[in-house]
Amino acid sequence: MMNRHVRLARRPIGKLRSADLELVETPIPDPGPGEVLIRNTWLSIDPSIRIRLADTTPNGYLPPLQPGDELSGLALGTVVASRSPEFAIGDLVSHTLGYREYAIVGTQAQTIGGYGAPARIDAGQLPIQWFLGPLGSAGLTAYVGLFEILELTTTDVLWVSSAAGAVGALAAQLAKLRGTTVLGSVGSPEKVAYLRDELGIPAFDYHDGPLPKSLAALAPRGIDAYFDNVGGDHLTAALDALRPSGRIALCGAIAGYDDSAVPGPPNLFTMVSKGLRMRGFRAGSFTHLEDSMRREVSGYLADGRLIHRESVFDGIESAIAALLAMLSGATVGKTLCRLDT
Template identity: 30%
Template structure:
């Protein structure tokens, strides 16, 4: 009988994730039924959304996440043995998957990879996967950048932010990145960002006014918090804001504490930015990337073309060993990764 190693969610988060939030168990897998296949994880994705979405889980459930897996046994014509698949299977080494897995707003169906060995398999969890599609559609469809406009990206050294900044340069924009270390800021300069701001050392408001004296046209927001208020206060009329993430609030025990007083009278952490949204007639839109699931191949194709043309650079932070999944998430939330965070099983 095949056994799977599985990380289950055993203790609700209280602030920053810790090893104690998870437990590694072994699970006996049942024999395959018709229309099912057995997937063996090769790479697992580590993403900030895991911290934000985990409170939706019940204690004892498998921790959420995507992986690139190899089909090692199959009773499905759609998923033959030896093929590779991207699926939202969670933190587990082996998964029995029905070919018609139910889908929702947050769980797309498993997808076969047309893998020819030209790029690492892990790229299908990054630049050719969900983060790449997030950058492509979240920026181009929502911000609608025009040549000569000024674009600001927060969380700019992450998998999505670094990608957005490079697309903005391809589209002829001036790009300002906000990140949390000198190392990250230096890397952003090497991949084409015009200006970088280290929010841990610089006065963001002053640095942004110096970098964008004529204001900001597009803001791709990965972090929320006071940085977002600062940027929105410097946006031009009819500016566009793509709200991708809110990392600044993910470690709050109660999400409402990130924006307003709560039942324990905790003071608001973020200065309101609604007045400039109104007065500058800004477009402010949040999104979930799987809304574009039916157009996914468009993003994969274009991102791959940009990589081949040398217009798009990509970096990974890889952690070795499935048992280090919690460690990789903790380090991600501490901002220790550059580019895409991956665990190699």
């Protein structure tokens, strides 16, 4: 039996292109002692993998992939062979060896964004792929960013960037459901309409003019908190728009993923003049909050107060296209690759 998987063909320069990645086929190995063989059913397509395609990665991050290396990422699958006492054939698990049809996973699996060893999933009646989205890493990222990092209150005005994305759309809605005033920024008129008409969240397209002007139109008295998925000029604009004692949660910086030479905000000193706080985080450091996140989010999903949208690509042969589409802003909500059809 053969396994198809995505690997880095050559180091991308600037915007990631299709030819930078390749789909290859190799025999499926047998699991060794303590390992399981997983048939992947859902792959999470996240912007963060772009970071590891550059020739250097930020201090503290996973090392860069080398040409020929397999891509990895969060995934769901079914155990089809097990040499581990912890997992039986048929178990549904989440793990970190995505971008492939079959994965050999040990209990000491590689850590991605703080997530490590495979974990059994009890999905009940819920769509299993939600455990990569609102009930998984995306949900925990939004939840932690809002309530642990920003310590959001009902009197805050919050700006969420990339607000139609997997994390952004959850963050914007969760904040609103908790009573906070929220505005979002997105990259297309369609996404503005989605935010405004479907999620009930005022939003602007960042292409539509200078960010300070767009922000001022929706938050004339400034903002108290910023959930950053973008970095670059968005972070600069947030520093200027924040009121004294404002807070920033640094979650991602997609603006810089194609170009590691993006300078930091030139106005960082406003943090001194306004007494601002900024904190970076990864959901994987807060897995102890996963249960409370799942209780709250699944309640909202069940009664329809939280809208979750997916952009689903079918088959491992579409995984590269899915990644390119997501990075270029062409997808809405959680981007997934489905392998079980």
